[in-house]
Amino acid sequence: MTTREQLDERYGRASHPARRRARWIILTVAAAAAVVALSWLTVSNSDDDVGYDETGFELVDARTVTVSFQVTPPSNTAFACAIKALDEDFGVVGWRVVEYPASESVTRAFLETIPTVAQATTGTVHSCWAR
Incomplete structure (x- = not known):
């Protein structure tokens, strides 16, 4: 039976921990930016609420x-x-x-x-x- 490692080696797919870490960092930064933007919109809209x-x-x-x-x-x-x-x-x-x-x-x-x-x-x- 062919293992995942053998298939990765055969077709040139290699595990890239740096790439995986970069994806998580980008997703975390994007999520934090979205939370900050929504918080700012909520506060700025409620300041002028009548x-x-x-x-x-x-x-x-x-x-x-x-x-x-x-x-x-x-x-x-x-x-x-x-x-x-x-x-x-x-x-x-x-x-x-x-x-x-x-x-x-x-x-x-x-x-x-x-x-x-x-x-x-x-x-x-x-x-x-x-x-």
Whole structure:
């Protein structure tokens, strides 16, 4: 029976420990670089994260909706929020972007009025972001 060593010798394949070690070093460095890059992206994205919680809405009349919400931006950071009104088919019937100045407060509450082009059934915060 032919052994692996005999086949390696016959066809010129030789065990190269240096090559094998270099592969492991390259894979280890690549994995470490990926971990560092993902960590940096996670931290840099969370620095400017503006959290918000909707606390309610009120249909004032056929052309007006008010939306109440709380926002938790980074300290001393100006931010903006997009607020929308939706009809019964979830179509956008009103949209407004509101900019807020920086503040020392951690959590701030707001009540915003959105004019609509048709009867709305709900009002919601679409998103908030740091400026």
